[in-house]
Amino acid sequence: xxxxxxxxxxxxxxxxxxxxxxxxxxxxxxxxxxxxxxxxxxxxxxxxxxxxxxxxxxxxxxxxxxxxxxxxxxxxxxxxxxxxxxxxxxxxxxxxxxxxxxxxxxxxxxxxxxxxxxxxxxxxxxxxxxxx
Numbered sequence: 208x209x210x211x212x213x214x215x216x217x218x219x220x221x222x223x224x225x226x227x228x229x230x231x232x233x234x235x236x237x238x239x240x241x242x243x244x245x246x247x248x249x250x251x252x253x254x255x256x257x258x259x260x261x262x263x264x265x266x267x268x269x270x271x272x273x274x275x276x277x278x279x280x281x282x283x284x285x286x287x288x289x290x291x292x293x294x295x296x297x298x299x300x301x302x303x304x305x306x307x308x309x310x311x312x313x314x315x316x317x318x319x320x321x322x323x324x325x326x327x328x329x330x331x332x333x334x335x336x337x338x339x
Contacts, residue, residue, distance in 0.1 A: 212327045216320040218258060218266030223317040225269045226253050230310045237301045240289040248299040250275035275300060 229251045239248035256270035277300040285294030 213324060215266040216323045216327070218268060219320045220317060220324075222253070222255055222267045222269050223313050223320070225272075226255075226313045227310065227317070229253050229272065230306050230313065233301050234303060234306050234310075237299060237303055237306075239299060240287070240296055247279040247297045248301075250277070250299065250301050 233250050236248040242248055252273050252275070253269045254271050254273060255267050258265040258268055279297035280300050281295045282298050283294050284290055284296045287294075287296045290296050
């Protein structure tokens with residue numbers, strides 16, 4: 208079964224969108240010391256998986272979303288509502304610089320797939336013009 212380049216690129220766009228959402232959530236919660244479970248926010252990541260159709264790859268999808276198991280960072284902040292008896296607060300183990308680098312990589316991958324879709328559309332258009 209032949210898989211179109213448009214379908215492959217579209218699946219990659221969807222996967223990269225999910226990646227950007229996870230990164231945005233991480234950046235939005237970099238200071239969240241207490242979630243609904245009473246613990247600091249945990250960094251989220253998406254895991255991609257290729258879609259296999261017959262003997263050809265049919266694109267990519269998000270196979271699962273995982274939470275980091277890294278320990279929180281203890282920061283001394285006496286007076287913070289979530290501080291322990293020693294004045295330490297458990298902060299999420301999120302590096303904003305790393306998140307921004309991941310966001311730039313996801314953005315570049317998204318742009319590359321938009322470019323592939325544009326090129327495919329152009330080739331189909333030229334093929335139709337030749338057929339006239």
